[in-house]
Amino acid sequence: MAKRQVTCVKSKTGAPRHEYITHIGGTWGYNGAKEIITEAQAISDINYSIHSYFVKDSKGDEAIVKVVTHSNGKKFLTTNPDYTTNDNLSKLNECS
Numbered sequence: 001m002a003k004r005q006v007t008c009v010k011s012k013t014g015a016p017r018h019e020y021i022t023h024i025g026g027t028w029g030y031n032g033a034k035e036i037i038t039e040a041q042a043i044s045d046i047n048y049s050i051h052s053y054f055v056k057d058s059k060g061d062e063a064i065v066k067v068v069t070h071s072n073g074k075k076f077l078t079t080n081p082d083y084t085t086n087d088n089l090s091k092l093n094e095c096s
Contacts, residue, residue, distance in 0.1 A: 002051045004028040006065060008095035010036065021077055024053065024065075025095040036095050043067050043075050055079055055088040063088040 010023035024042050028051075029035035037045075045051040046067050053065035063079040070076060079088040 001049050002028065004051050004053050006053050006055050006089065007092065008036075009089055009092045010095050011090075019074070019076070021089055023095060024077065024089070026053075039077055042077060053077075055092065057088065065089065 005026050005028070006024045007027065008025040009021050010025075011020050012022060021039050023036050023038055025034060025036035027034050042051075042053060042065070046053065046065070054062045055065065056062050065077055065079055067075050068078050077089060
């Protein structure tokens with residue numbers, strides 16, 4: 001299982017937390033190329049132990065990306081809290 005650093009997200013402005021992120025991205029493509037995948041693909045990767053994902057803060061601390069299920073049944077991505085209760089994914093820049 002490859003461990004991948006998430007460096008950007010694509011999101012829906014103003015959407016509820018469980019619908020906010022639509023894609024995640026990082027430099028894990030062929031030869032370190034930037035790659036952007038759908039939230040659904042990332043959820044599948046995590047659930048089937050194909051890849052794990054993490055977010056690194058400015059101090060170098062890592063927060064693991066995990067899959068959680070909203071009360072309405074929709075699965076979405078969030079991070080394990082590190083030193084705060086904030087979701088580290090929501091702090092990332094938009095993927096271009």
